[in-house]
Amino acid sequence: AQTVTQSQPEMSVQEAETVTLSCTYDTSESDYYLFWYKQPPSRQMILVIRQEAYKQQNATENRFSVNFQKAAKSFSLKISDSQLGDAAMYFCAYRNSRYFGNEKLTFGTGTRLTIIP
Amino acid sequence: EAQVTQNPRYLITVTGKKLTVTCSQNMNHEYMSWYRQDPGLGLRQIYYSMNVEVTDKGDVPEGYKVSRKEKRNFPLILESPSPNQTSLYFCASPPGEGTDNTEAFFGQGTRLTVV
Numbered sequence: 001a002q003t004v005t006q007s008q009p010e011m012s013v014q015e016a017e018t019v020t021l022s023c024t025y026d027t028s029e030s031d032y033y034l035f036w037y038k039q040p041p042s043r044q045m046i047l048v049i050r051q052e053a054y055k056q057q058n059a060t061e062n063r064f065s066v067n068f069q070k071a072a073k074s075f076s077l078k079i080s081d082s083q084l085g086d087a088a089m090y091f092c093a094y095r096n097s098r099y100f101g102n103e104k105l106t107f108g109t110g111t112r113l114t115i116i117p
Numbered sequence: 118e119a120q121v122t123q124n125p126r127y128l129i130t131v132t133g134k135k136l137t138v139t140c141s142q143n144m145n146h147e148y149m150s151w152y153r154q155d156p157g158l159g160l161r162q163i164y165y166s167m168n169v170e171v172t173d174k175g176d177v178p179e180g181y182k183v184s185r186k187e188k189r190n191f192p193l194i195l196e197s198p199s200p201n202q203t204s205l206y207f208c209a210s211p212p213g214e215g216t217d218n219t220e221a222f223f224g225q226g227t228r229l230t231v232v
């Protein structure tokens with residue numbers, strides 16, 4: 001079974017600074033997807049960024065980028081130029097790439113990010 | 118607009134009183150799933166459905182039932198709720214087979230308290 005580990009329950013960063021959230025995972029599969037989800041106080045689950053395991057290039061979405069290290073099974077999220085609206089709980093998640101079967105997302109335990117004005 | 122709609126958003130109930138949380142999607146997706154979110158545990162899958170009349174257990178199915186009589190709806194049923202089912206519940210629906218879009222659409226969440 002796959003597992004996802006987020007070892008930082010809480011983090012804080014000064015507004016406009018850069019912060020990196022860590023995530024490691026364990027799987028025996030070679031093809032899979034990794035995601036970062038943001039959960040603000042509204043509880044809504046918002047997809048921040050995704051990475052396909054077969055792509056070597058790290059995904060980037062505006063101020064959000066990932067450092068995907070497949071051999072190390074590491075998938076960290078970097079937030080540049082942090083803004084007050086980035087304050088939220090962030091979840092790392094894994095999903096097998098096979099379409100036939102349970103399309104389960106396996107989540108980490110989350111990192112609560114606080115932005116200091 | 119593509120949506121997954123859950124109701125209610127908040128629910129307080131007493132132990133043993135049957136309840137249903139509804140979930141509906143307007144995207145014609147075959148796959149739907151229920152998760153519960155607890156502090157320090159992240160989100161865990163309760164049940165999933167690959168199509169109408171096809172459902173199966175996830176990682177934490179005890180105390181829950183589901184049904185999938187039509188494609189758009191996937192209700193979560195608690196026949197006899199207990200306090201350990203107090204949690205935040207999410208319904209989710211990814212596009213599934215035959216598409217490159219892997220984003221799962223989540224409902225707004227249902228905060229359930231069982232006293």
